[in-house]
Each structure stands twice: as structure tokens, then as C-alpha cells.
Amino acid sequence: MHIVTAKEMYEIDRFAIEKGGIDGRILMENAGRAIVDQITNLVDNTERILVLVGSGNNGGDGFVIARNLLNKGYEVIVLQLVADEKIKGDAAYHKQLFINFKGKIQLVQEVTVVEQYLSNADVVIDAMLGIGISGEVRQPFKQVIEVVNKLEMLTISVDIPSGVPADEGVANFTAIKADYTFVVELPKLSLYLEYCSPFYGQWRLVEIGLPHTTFSQDNLIETWNQKNVVETLPKRNRYSHKGSHGKGLVIGGSHTMPGSVAMTAKAALRSGSGLITVGTVQEAIPSIASYCMEATYISFLSNEGIITGLPAIDFSSYDALAIGMGMGRSESTASITKKVIVDAKIPILIDADGLQHIKGDLPLIKQRQHPTVLTPHPGEMAMLTGYSVKEILTSPFKVSKQFAREHGVYLILKGVHTIISDPNGRQWVNTTGNAGLAKGGSGDVLSGILLSMMMQNQSLNDALTNGCFIHGASADILVSEQRSKQDLVATDVIDGLTSVFRTLI
């Protein structure tokens, strides 16, 4: 599903009205009614409802909601926080309908009075500001937002919690902390920003009759969900053999970090790879092999447990390779990483210490004729780009798209909402995963799943989005059935792959 910026949402809206011929007042009615259907599942009609409305169409939705709740027997009061003349167009039309239906509207701008009304209500519907907000929230909204948040009553936001920007790029704002948000038609970008999404509380989309088209050539961002995976994940052919599902190479590990490559290799095998070879230091091989008996091993030259030399490897005999996990950050591992990037004429995934090593040599990656996949977390992304972590988290879509285009890479920016960007600037947001994944080893497991997907005869975009989905889905299934976010560890996520593939295939 397409994720929209405010500008794109307005374009879709304008298209529906101007070209499609639908009246904006009908869209507003549809929005309000769809949200009332949701509210009636949450609130029973003995509860007193206060609807806070502002000057724009978000407030217009608020009038429709108030009228439809009134019709259903709820006790409803609308607090209008702006002067009468500010309410225009479709919103004014629906305000008049609410009045015609004997609805009660109080024009209030002093926060103390708003507080009195709030203390006599059970539920607040927030229809103050929608996607039309620009700049810092002005008064009286700022104070009203603070009071609503302080009271901690059931708060339901219309389209977007008032004050939350629709788009990325705004780090500091005052906004309603909603318990529920009913998002009009399409998800807004801020739903997938980790500093904005908590404000939405639980959220759901409501359909109002707009087409799901996009007019943007430059901002193609989509969610990737189970339906997409089921449609694109290759089915295993009965007549296939181990060579048909990819022969992958994993380079990394050290005496003190053998687990990383062990988990990458095991995850790759559990995700369908035909053959996996691990290239690592001699002393780590016995422990890795005892965990991952299905892999084969190449012993690399080492000193004090760190890889120091690359043996002669015919990279062309592999379908893809992953490098960097648990490798350490010595001069020798840096030069080996660069040599592999230049010599291996196959798709490469670079993670962890490998990312540190390429920082000064990004042109080498751009020169590659074969795909390169980078999998940084925000800290590594900051290291690669020179932006601060805060800047990256404030504009993760923009920063990743820019980087992927500039360096010709597939970029997976890991996080609560992992963003996958391709070299053309297309982007997807993964929809699975939970806080249980915020543990050491998660990234190594993801690298293994991605390596496997990269070899499974699907487009690289599908491979990477599917890999991220599967990784998060494993954690989700485990947390819902047998583990908790507390005790989930990376190797569980490998074991959980069984449940994911059993439900997907």
C-alpha cells in the first residue's frame, strides 16, 4: 500500500473531486461516518463525548462525527476552538448540519474553560488539526493539547493526532498522545517515523472512497505486508536440487565473535539456501560448526583471532555473499573487505564491521557492476553519511533514498520501521517485528535471511523486502505464541522461521 505525504494526499483528494467529480462534502461525510463506526466499537452510548474542532477539514470531520454520534444516542458536545468565520467550505456545511440536527457547539478559546468541559466528559475526539498543519502548533491548540495529554482520558484522533506532522523532517512538536487514531484512507509518512508513531496509539485506516493512485514520480513509498510476500516469494520446485536454491558465502567472525557468522549461516540455511560456506578464522570453526553442521567452512589466515588474509576463493562459484558480521575492525579486515568488494562479481551484502570498513571507499561500491546491499542501523547510517543519529531518525526516508541513489546501493535502514531503498529511489517499509528484536545477533540473523532471499530467483527488491518481513514475522509469531519481548533472543528468531514459512507457503 502506498504511504503518502500530505502533498500526495491533497493531490489524490483534488483528483477525486476535480476529475472524479465527487463532492468534498461527501468525502467528509464518508470520513466521519467511517470513524463513527469505529468509535461505536470502542465507546458505549452512556459515555459523554467531547469533540474538539479546529478551523480546517479535520474539524469538518469532527462535525460529521458529532452529528452521527448524536443520531446514535450519544451525549455529544462540540468545542469549537476557533472563531466562527474561520470555519469555511465543507467544514462550514457540516457544522450547519450539526446545528440543524440540534447539536451543541460551544465556542471556547480559554484553556481553563476547555479543561472544565474535559473534566465533565469521558471521551475526547481530537479533530483539531489534520494534515494541514504547518509550523509550530499555535495557541489555543498548544495549551489544549497539553491539557488533554495531562488528563489521560480516552482520546481518539481523527486522521492524525493533532500536532503530529504528516511528513518527516520535523523533530520537535507538541501533539496529542492518542489512544486510537483513525487514519483517513491512506497511511501518512509519520506513521512510520519512530518519533511520531507512538503518538498515534493504536491505529486503523478508514476508507472514504478515494482512489489509491499516486501522482508522485519521486516519492514512491509502499508498505510491504503478508499479501506482498505471498505473491512474490518463490515456491520450491519439487524437482529442484541444492544448487537451485543458491550457494552462499558468509565471510566474517573472529575468535571472540564466532556467534555472528554462525547465526548468519544458520539463518540463511533455515531460509531456504541450498549451500552455505562460512569463511572465518581457524580457531572459531569448531564452535561455529557445532551449531551449524549443515554449512561448509573455509579457514582464513588469522592473527590473535582476527582474520588477516583472504585465501584464493573463486567467487564466481557462489551466487551471493555476505561480509562483515563479527569480523572486527582491524586494518587487515578492512583491506579484505575492500578486496572482496572489488573481486567478487556477484551480489554482496555488507553488514556490521563491513560497513565501518567501506566508509572511506564508497566509490568502490558505486563502481561495482553487481548489486550491493548495505544493512546499517541508524548509528551505522550516521557513520556512513556524516549525519547525526537524530537527523537520520528525523528524516530516514529522505536520507536513505539520497544515499541509495548516490552510491547505487540497496539500503536497508534497520529500525522499528525498517526502510528498504533501491538504487532508483523506490522505498518500502517493513510491517513486521517487535521490541524483542532489539538484541545482539538480530542483525546477523537478518543478514542470513537476506542472503538466502537474494539467491532465490526473485527480484532483488522482492528478496530484500521479503527478507525483512520474514525476520520480523518470526519474532512476532514467537512473541505471540511462546516467547516474550523480554526473553526472545536471536537464535529463537532462526528457530521461528519454521512457523513463518509454514504460514507463508
Ligand SMILES: NC(=O)C1=CN([C@@H]2O[C@H](COP(=O)(O)OP(=O)(O)OC[C@H]3O[C@@H](n4cnc5c(N)ncnc54)[C@H](OP(=O)(O)O)[C@@H]3O)[C@@H](O)[C@H]2O)[C@H](O)CC1
Ligand atoms: N482527502 C482527504 O484526505 C480528506 C481529508 N479530510 C480531512 O481534512 C484534513 C485536512 O484538512 P485541511 O483543512 O487541509 O487541514 P487541517 O484540518 O489540518 O487544518 C488546517 C488549518 O489549521 C490551521 N493551522 C495550520 N497550522 C497550524 C498551526 N501550526 N497551529 C494552529 N493552527 C494551524 C490553519 O488555519 P488558520 O486559518 O488558523 O490559518 C489551517 O488552514 C485531513 O487531515 C482529514 O482529517 C476530509 O474531511 C475528507 C477528505
Ligand SMILES: [K+]
Ligand atoms: K486530529
